[in-house]
Amino acid sequence: VASPRLLEQAASGAAPPLRTPADLALHTLLEEDSLQASTQFVSWRHWLAVQALPALEPRRWIYLNFTYQQVQAALAGQGIALARLALVDESLAxxxxVEPFGPAFRTRSPYSYWLIIAGSKRDRAEVQRFASWVQAQGASTRQAIGETEFD
Structure with a gap:
């Protein structure tokens, strides 16, 4: 994701072009600096490999500790970030x-969230209310990001 202003500047020639993934070599990429296994699926190295550009080196890397920081840097026009769609869908809406290359260039992760309720706790009203709330939030997120089925 990137600031719409960055794309406007690229389109007008005030910034390097940003029409294809190969154009990322001319830009700053914002990367989350994390050792969590799930982070590899929102890393630029993974994304570039999926796009058949594993050796691409951007003009500059900026490493940040948290996805939130990446998103804020992208909003400020400091570079282009990868982020979980559920965390940026409202900003996109x-x-x-903006997604510089559109939804067709999104990648998927094999990671998921699971709601597991201990059998002895299922009948508690507060547990049922909480479980219902979590399920409603999940459904809302899936709708917002365009998922129509469970994986």
Missing amino acids: RGEL
């Missing part, structure tokens, strides 16, 4: 961020 409001036009605060």
Whole structure:
């Protein structure tokens, strides 16, 4: 994701072009600096390998500790970030961020969230309310990011 202003500048020639993934070599990439296994699926190295550009080196890397920081840097026009769609879908909907290459260039992760309730706790009203809330949030997120089925 990137600031719409960055794309406008690229389109007008005030910034390097940003029409294809290969154009990322001319830009700053914002990367999450994390050792968590799931982070590899929102890393630029993974994304570039999926795009058949494993050796691409950007103009500059900026490493940040948290996805939130990446998103804030992208909003400020400091570079282009990869982020979990569920964390940026509202910013995309409001036009605060854009996907430079569109939804066709999204990648998937094999990681999932699971809601597991101990059998002895299933009948508790507060557990049922919480489970219902979590399921509703999950459904809302899936709808917002365009998922129509469970994986």
